[in-house]
Amino acid sequence: MAQELVSPSTLIFTATLLAAFSGALLLVPRFLNASRGQLLATVAMLTASVLGLTGSVAVLLSGRTELFQLSWTLPFDQPEIGIDPLSAWFLLPIFLIPGCAALYARSYWHADNYPHNVRKTTFFFGLMSGFMGAVTVARDGITFLFAWEIMALAAYFLVATEDEKPEVSQAGTLYLITTHIGTLGLFALFSLLTLTVGTWLFPAVGSLDASSPIASALFLTALFGFGMKAGIMPFHIWLPSAHANAPSHVSAAMSGVILKVGIYGIIRTLSFFHTIPLWWGALVLLLGVVSGISGVAFAIGQHDLKRLLAYHSIENIGIIFMGIGVALIGQTIGSHPMVILGCAGALLHVLNHATFKALLFLGAGSVIHATGTREIDLMGGVARRLPYTALLFGVGAVAICGLPPLNGFVSELLIYLGFFRGIQESGVAAAATALAAPALAVVGGLAVACFVKVYGIVFLGAPRTEEHAAHHEAGWQMLAPMTVLALVCAVIGLAPALLGGLLQRATLTIFPLTAPLDTLEQLTSLAPLTSVSLMGVLLLVILGLLLPWYLRRLRSAPQGATVTWGCGYQRPVARMQYSASSFAELLTGLFAFVLKPQVHRPGVARGIFPSVTNFHSHVPEAVLELIYTPALERLYARFQPIRHMQNGILQQYVLYILITLVVLFLSDYL
């Protein structure tokens, strides 16, 4: 083998640092004008992306694991950073998405339009991206927590970019509170881990016995701490408002990658254990099913384009959890195919969701940029004015629905195959997977319904209001990153076999082999990846053949300008079109027991000259508004007597100190 010029790990570490400090020069006021600084930061981010992706792919191809010791003087163990195929796999979206989003921001959040916050946004965006990479290369608890906190706090400043708006600042505060509660879980996790293994360094893969009570505590704290960041139901409360209120390129990076860092944390923690009990897998699977179904159900009821996409993130995190659950159950009952299929499906969905969700958020950003609103019900007819954006958003929508020939289909297929393997087993494993498979099908179906709604209301039809009619197509700096992401979606969807070996290597770093690799079935033989490619190509060929016929029919059809869904009215107006709420009404009604939609329906006006009336419906964040907030308010009321102690009178505070002092002195005698 030829001598390599630069080792892949060097590339990755350089890229991480470059990304982290890409916006640092912008912090020096008057040193650099904001526009040029943004350009510089974008170039740095793109360079970091290219370097990092090259390094990650090289690591995945070679499958090697490397460890490095850092020298620093903090009073903990010698910190370590390292690269292995699992880290490298997660580094793919970490380098891909922020790179694309940074280029997008160059046009979407240009320095000339946002002079007062572009400096901080650009800086924190780079910082967040770089330290997401740092989280995945950390190999000891302290380094991990440092990187984690910097990432989480940088994300806070990004969410709160426009903090002069009250709803943005509220969303930021909610995010800050939840992220710190999550970090509390991580402190517990790493403290327990250190107590168990006696060092802050991560234990080796499969070195801890999972049947002990402390292992269960580790598992649950990890699920809580990382689940908070991943946005799994019921810890997702921060996610919809944060994603909706951040600038779109930030939403793309947060939804695409930060959630995945949470998933990475869970997978990394799981990799420490062997002899995993069945209930771990069952719990993860259950969480996945709950998140998947409720995420998509909430999404259907939304009117805000970005909130809707945010709920879809919860759904997709659920799908990833289902894959992990299958792999864990497979590990418990010793079914190698389940482990490989479930884990590979989950990992592939991590990459897939990152690409198509980032694509959708960037597309949504372009639409919002053009129409000036996030309300789906005010848009309409965007496809005519923004044809490229409409096409690219369509690609993302097909991918997220898990339809062939795009990438979402492949990862969901792997998870389905894992389920089917589980059904062939016996006992609880079979029952759990047999129940989860239809749940995944329901999720897929509802996702299609939801995106038909989004695409139909936003892009098709006629503009509902002149004020919010789309005016201009996005610039190349916005279209290019979206095109790249759409191409990634298509390539993975059409040629999944390219990733088969990489996925298998990443999977094997988490779940070590029980027998030599040659004797076990490979991913490529377990999943019909080649047939997927063939089928995808066939589908495209059929579509290609049908296209001329369709175009000819379109030309021969009678032409005339009217409103879609005119319903035979004499003079239909654009506002008569299907609205997002009317489209979703059936499904929101079905899920009303979870969604608790609030409908304001004054009744149809009667008489010859009916008076003005209005209809209003809203799907609240039910978990937050109906569970957490009342619970916290009750807690607050319960502790009201204690709050009287804190009455703001200085003397009383000194008195508390005096009493404490005396009691402490006295306690010596007792």
Place this chain on the structure above:
Amino acid sequence: MTHTFAAQLNSLLAALILLSAFALLAQRKIMGLVHIFAWQGLLLSLSTAVIGYASGEHHLYISSLLTLGMKVILLPYILYKLVHKLKIHRDIEAVVNVPTTMLLGIILVVFSYHLTAPIRELSNLMTRSTLAVALATIMLGMLMMVTRRHAVTQILGFLAMENGLFFAATSATYGMPMVVELGVALDLLIAAFIFGIFFFHINTTFESLDVEQMAKLKETD
């Protein structure tokens, strides 16, 4: 000057310090409080010098001079200026009336003696008997902060506590290391500047130096 004589002299000074601590509790006029505080500082400085002479720990002379400069001259001067600038000569209100405060103070003194009894058994320093007084001074200073409402009296209570701490250090171990004492002196000086600034701000914000006004700062539900 023999050791016994020095010990007796020190005990006398300790008694006077305790007396001044009670006087701080009883005094209603702000200027009176400042004067008593200055006297307490002087007694402390003398006591430190005596201990320094008797024990042969000559660095205590520096402490003594530092105390003299800081607590007898500089701090009372700053407070005196403040009182004049802010025009607060009138009587000041206490939360608890003076006789009750004195009774509480006596209980705290008895408590301090009770607490330090085991230490007196163990120690063989000539100053061991005054440790109880030092502890009592700290507690009385705190009591003063609890029972008074005026911001200046809060600070005087705090400074009296600091006197008690200093006295405890000299009584228990013949003083702290020089570096620590210099640091504490510097801290006090800075504290004096900070409370000076704060007094002005509190006075302009609330048009009063009554700390109970500051309850308004509390977040309301």
